[in-house]
Amino acid sequence: ITFRRCTIQENNERNFPTGHAGGIKFCGDRWGTVTGCVVQNNHGPGIWFDWCNSENTCVISNNLVLNNTAGESGIFFECSQNALIVNNIVSGNKRRGIYLAQSRNAVVMNNTVTETQNYTAIDLHGFPSGDPRRDREGNVFYLEDNLIYNNLIYNNHGTADLSLAANPWSRNNTINNNCYYRNNGAVKLYTAGGMHPTLSSWQVATGQDMQSISQEPDLDLNSYAPNASSPLIDAGAWVKDFTNKDYSGNTRPHFANFDIGAVEYTADLALHLPLDEATGAIAYDQSPYENHSTNDGTEGFPAWSMGKSGASALEFDGIDDCVVIPDDDSLTPSRNFTLMAWMKPGTLTYDSVGIDKQHSYRILMWKDGDSAVTCEFSIVNNSGTRFSIHPTPKKSGKGSRKYSNKNAPTSFFPTHQWYHVTGVYNGQEITLYVNGVEIGKTPATGELLKNNSSLRLGMGDTGRFYKGHIDDVRIYGSALTPTQILQTCDQGRLSLHLSFDEGTGNITYDHSPQENDSICDDTHEFPAWSVGKSGVSALEFDGIDDHVSIPNADCLNPVEHFTVMAWLKPAPLTHDVIAINKEQSYRILVRKNGDSAVSFAFNMTNDEGGPSTVYDSGALYPINQWHHVAGVYNGKKILLYINGVMVNKAKASGSVLYTQSLLEIGSGEGNSFFTGAIDDVRMYNTALFDSEVRSIFENP
Numbered sequence: 001i002t003f004r005r006c007t008i009q010e011n012n013e014r015n016f017p018t019g020h021a022g023g024i025k026f027c028g029d030r031w032g033t034v035t036g037c038v039v040q041n042n043h044g045p046g047i048w049f050d051w052c053n054s055e056n057t058c059v060i061s062n063n064l065v066l067n068n069t070a071g072e073s074g075i076f077f078e079c080s081q082n083a084l085i086v087n088n089i090v091s092g093n094k095r096r097g098i099y100l101a102q103s104r105n106a107v108v109m110n111n112t113v114t115e116t117q118n119y120t121a122i123d124l125h126g127f128p129s130g131d132p133r134r135d136r137e138g139n140v141f142y143l144e145d146n147l148i149y150n151n152l153i154y155n156n157h158g159t160a161d162l163s164l165a166a167n168p169w170s171r172n173n174t175i176n177n178n179c180y181y182r183n184n185g186a187v188k189l190y191t192a193g194g195m196h197p198t199l200s201s202w203q204v205a206t207g208q209d210m211q212s213i214s215q216e217p218d219l220d221l222n223s224y225a226p227n228a229s230s231p232l233i234d235a236g237a238w239v240k241d242f243t244n245k246d247y248s249g250n251t252r253p254h255f256a257n258f259d260i261g262a263v264e265y266t267a268d269l270a271l272h273l274p275l276d277e278a279t280g281a282i283a284y285d286q287s288p289y290e291n292h293s294t295n296d297g298t299e300g301f302p303a304w305s306m307g308k309s310g311a312s313a314l315e316f317d318g319i320d321d322c323v324v325i326p327d328d329d330s331l332t333p334s335r336n337f338t339l340m341a342w343m344k345p346g347t348l349t350y351d352s353v354g355i356d357k358q359h360s361y362r363i364l365m366w367k368d369g370d371s372a373v374t375c376e377f378s379i380v381n382n383s384g385t386r387f388s389i390h391p392t393p394k395k396s397g398k399g400s401r402k403y404s405n406k407n408a409p410t411s412f413f414p415t416h417q418w419y420h421v422t423g424v425y426n427g428q429e430i431t432l433y434v435n436g437v438e439i440g441k442t443p444a445t446g447e448l449l450k451n452n453s454s455l456r457l458g459m460g461d462t463g464r465f466y467k468g469h470i471d472d473v474r475i476y477g478s479a480l481t482p483t484q485i486l487q488t489c490d491q492g493r494l495s496l497h498l499s500f501d502e503g504t505g506n507i508t509y510d511h512s513p514q515e516n517d518s519i520c521d522d523t524h525e526f527p528a529w530s531v532g533k534s535g536v537s538a539l540e541f542d543g544i545d546d547h548v549s550i551p552n553a554d555c556l557n558p559v560e561h562f563t564v565m566a567w568l569k570p571a572p573l574t575h576d577v578i579a580i581n582k583e584q585s586y587r588i589l590v591r592k593n594g595d596s597a598v599s600f601a602f603n604m605t606n607d608e609g610g611p612s613t614v615y616d617s618g619a620l621y622p623i624n625q626w627h628h629v630a631g632v633y634n635g636k637k638i639l640l641y642i643n644g645v646m647v648n649k650a651k652a653s654g655s656v657l658y659t660q661s662l663l664e665i666g667s668g669e670g671n672s673f674f675t676g677a678i679d680d681v682r683m684y685n686t687a688l689f690d691s692e693v694r695s696i697f698e699n700p
Contacts, residue, residue: 353460
């Protein structure tokens with residue numbers, strides 16, 4: 001049964017016993033979905049699942065659950081299993097906000113629970129009526145295996161903000177990355193040990209909520225959305241993509257930290273062209289402003305091609321291809337502004353503007369010889385002054401340019417490769433980023449010049465057309481932070497990101513958009529959980545039979561450019577081992593070097609069967625210490641980085657050999673099982689710059 005976009009209100013006004021009345025109630029071995037509904041002013045529980053124990057999932061998502069009186073709660077999940085309770089705004093309910101009673105395997109994530117009147121905002125209860133409830137076979141219903149993540153619990157008035165049963169019928173429940181706040185006094189967190197008036201005392205007593213916060217949430221009170229300075233932004237956890245939309249329909253980041261609460265901070269998104277249509281001659285804007293493109297026939301519409309971020313991208317021919325977005329006030333923010341896109345320049349015959357709002361702002365690609373480009377970002381203020389950031393090139397033989405800016409990630413950018421290009425203006429300076437790395441900034445003042453010109457992709461005011469690809473164009477009416485820019489960039493280039501922060505179980509989840517989660521393999525043991533280098537936990541491999549297996553996928557078989565990296569903490573070795581292995585394709589090796597040290601190597605095999613290996617420069621690295629190891633292939637060389645520094649490189653060529661093998665963490669061919677800890681394994685579908693590898697090392 002599905003309730004979608006319904007209004008359920010003012011039921012049971014005659015006050016029948018609330019054990020059998022209220023808004024919606026599912027009973028027995030049934031399941032269902034309640035999504036996008038308004039459930040309000042019912043005399044009894046608003047949404048109630050009771051004894052729902054099928055193997056199917058009950059979904060309660062994106063609802064406004066408001067002012068339900070008497071009864072138990074706004075949302076009540078009783079003696080049931082398998083639920084997604086996500087993205088709901090639960091406000092003003094009389095007794096409880098969200099109530100899990102002797103239920104299991106429920107995910108309560110990214111809800112906003114506020115103004116609960118009498119009792120508990122979120123209540124996890126082990127036995128609702130004296131003795132524990134039992135199923136038909138006499139088995140006890142346990143309160144178990146529930147995840148309570150990323151919820152905003154604020155300004156509730158009852159006896160507790162959260163209550164956790166501590167009895168024999170409550171086990172293996174995880175609570176984390178929530179925000180608790182009361183503007184009229186201390187928070188109230190309850191377990192069998194008593195009431196805790198601070199988050200820190202609760203953490204010590206229960207071991208729960210170790211990454212949660214207790215701060216004023218700084219919300220827009222009309223939309224429940226975080227304001228730009230809210231501590232909720234990026235303070236949640238990516239647990240799994242149970243839903244990719246928030247309460248308001250905004251897209252949540254697929255791989256990165258969610259915001260806490262039901263509504264994601266959108267940073268004033270004014271334009272978002274994913275360019276995923278793959279057909280037709282219109283690019284549709286996914287922002288609230290609906291700045292869709294038009295085509296008046298004076299220029300050609302570019303061809304659709306394979307995308308960098310999503311299903312497709314646009315390929316511009318450099319002759320007459322152009323995408324036109326009609327003028328709108330939202331496209332010219334005043335002082336705080338971010339422009340970004342994925343760009344893959346082709347062979348240019350002249351300097352070309354990729355994105356241009358005439359006499360207001362632009363991103364330009366400068367021709368740099370026959371096979372490279374440099375980037376420029378510029379704005380024009382309301383006084384007509386242009387401010388540009390383009391790290392000053394120097395002539396250096398054969399007419400090529402090189403950056404004089406030492407902070408630039410590279411001297412130039414080879415053509416026919418994807419780059420994430422971002423320009424930011426914050427009212428004081430403009431900054432240019434490539435692949436999430438700052439390459440230059442310059443002072444700038446004033447408001448952006450407003451005019452009625454169209455925004456154009458692929459053509460500038462000089463009439464010169466851009467040749468190459470463009471994907472995922474965005475404009476924000478705010479100055480994004482470096483962290484936000486990097487997260488957006490990584491969304492289009494991460495093929496694998498195993499953070500190993502689960503801390504329990506025998507599956508590790510991929511935080512990249514590809515969802516390359518590990519699989520259970522009965523032929524070997526899953527490693528033990530241990531203290532992590534990056535994040536909460538890591539995996540400890542015994543060197544005998546421990547390993548983690550990732551199923552084969554196209555994204556794990558790169559073609560000409562890729563990066564693989566991990567934090568490694570080798571224990572004493574008896575022989576050389578393999579830490580990361582895509583058999584006959586690429587691998588990171590750890591080499592025994594005496595009893596107390598190791599060295600590292602990176603190996604890649606091309607599609608003609610030619611292996612290339614780069615070894616470290618002879619330095620020794622102590623065992624039982626963490627080392628960050630990265631291997632990069634850029635189509636011409638393979639490079640080895642240790643602790644953020646490129647230590648050696650070797651010539652290599654061709655496409656990487658495609659194989660059907662699993663990606664193995666902690667084991668390789670034969671008996672080469674890794675001994676020690678591994679954390680934060682990543683794979684990118686591009687060759688990272690030196691500065692990018694160094695930044696990941698410096699910010700574990």
